[in-house]
Amino acid sequence: MHIALLAPLPPEKNGIADYAGHLKSALEQQGVTISTPLLGVGNDVDKALERVAQWDWQGIDLVHAEIGGGRLAEFNALRELRRRFPGLPITATVHDPERLVWRRAQLPWPLSMASGMPSPVPQIATVLADPLCLHEERQLARSLTRLITLTQSGGHALRKRMGLREEQMAVVPHGNLLIPPAPLPPLEPLRLLYFGFIYRGKGIEDLLDALTLTFAQQPALRSTIRLTLAGGSEPEMAFGPSGGYIGQLRQRITQAGLEGNIDWQLDLPAADIAKVIQAHHVMVLPYRESSKLKLLGTQRGTSGALSWAVACGRGAITSDARSFAEEVAGGNGVIFAQGNVAALAAEISHLCATPELAQRWSEHASLIGSQRVWPHTAERFLKVFAAACTEH
Incomplete structure (x- = not known):
């Protein structure tokens, strides 16, 4: 053919x-x-x-x-x-x-x-x-x-x-690629990962605010959670440039006092993506629906980042934007209402209290990933x- x-x-x-x-x-x-x-x-x-x-x-x-x-x-x-x-x-x-x-x-x-x-x-x-x-x-x-x-x-x-x-x-x-399995890292600290192109509309601000709220509600968790922001910093965007967005995120992190809990992995070489994902317990994708696109219709796409998560055998906490609910319906994660910072903070706290969830999600993600190579x-x-x- x-x-x-x-x-x-x-x-x-x-x-x-x-x-x-x-x-x-x-x-x-x-x-x-x-x-x-x-x-x-x-x-x-x-x-x-x-x-x-x-x-x-x-x-x-x-x-x-x-x-x-x-x-x-x-x-x-x-x-x-x-x-x-x-x-x-x-x-x-x-x-x-x-x-x-x-x-x-x-x-x-x-x-x-x-x-x-x-x-x-x-x-x-x-x-x-x-x-x-x-x-x-x-x-x-x-x-x-x-x-x-x-x-x-x-x-x-x-x-x-x-x-x-x-x-x-x-x-x-x-x-997704066929990625050799890797065990979860030690459960403390809990390692969360945002992975994908970094630009406005991905809900990254909500994730930072949820982490801030989690620490305000349970100060003891500050020493047990780390978040990595990883991915492309200069995507070729159809709906507008990212401008100084990375700098704005860094400023927001400083103002919230989160510097000690945040790691950066910008512009990852393709060869390092799986290694970085598997160094974490759970991927977090807090996407929001675009308010501009809502005037034209409802977006029901999915995410390449979620495909990487299942390929690497890692679960996900995602918003209910796009078709994410369907993508984590196989026991490989959980959803929360997009834009609801308190709901996302509650999911992070729940994961800290029941870390065996990460292992369960990982097992289901690995199964899905093997079917989608x-x-x-x-x-x-x-x-x-x-x-x-x-x-x-």
Whole structure:
């Protein structure tokens, strides 16, 4: 099988690029030939459309795309491909259901005049233009042969919002690397880990506030808990730059008197990720839903960080944002209401009081991780691709 993969790929710094890189490698190990027509165009729509026009599509059995994170290059390339080749099997992994991309590359006139105006005028213009964006997303989604989501809840949300047929849908859980198991570190101090790209909207402030509240309620725990903030400090963001966010976090930590409980592991080399995760007991992901995106829909994606957690055999405390509740429903963690600092503090305190939870979560996470290794995930994708080709 010869597949054209439309996706960001490393060294681009975002979660979808990491995912696509692993998927590409896993499929190639299954004997699939992969071409990457958009390699190097970044998120430039004009360059993507130029590549579509110049590429020789003869001999391509199927086109597969990774869509999400506001990636407009792949979205518009798919629209053009579907226009040119109505019978071509096209599939896509949708990383941010219930929408495909959530925004247009350009606002239509006269709303485009708002782009250079002060906030909140551009945001209001985006909301006013959203019916057009939603129409274009639905038009493309309904023309695709298969749409793949990482969770059942994400698939349900996508199908409902895009008006899709049941037979168009498939669920393939997030793949993960095969990581040799490692025992939990000694239970004292309790080592918590935030892992992922570090930018606004991940709820990191809530985690710091929950730690502060925990120590205020139980001062004796100050000597028994450590938190590591680890991950990429300069992600390529579709919804705005991180600016001086790291500095703001450091200032918040100092003001809260948490310096003695916080460790940093910024811009981890890929080779060190598993070692760092397995040096901790539990991953904590306190994500919040974006207040801006709430105006446009409900985000039901998942997290590459959670995939790393199960791969490394570690449980997770997560908010109920996105599809996290489904991802920890296998006995590998617990959820709390997003933005509820007291609830997160209570979960941290409960874990301190019953540290055997970390061991139980770890065992369940290891089982899930063994079922989702990339070779198995590639096999699941190949079944979806085969069905898509047969249908066309």
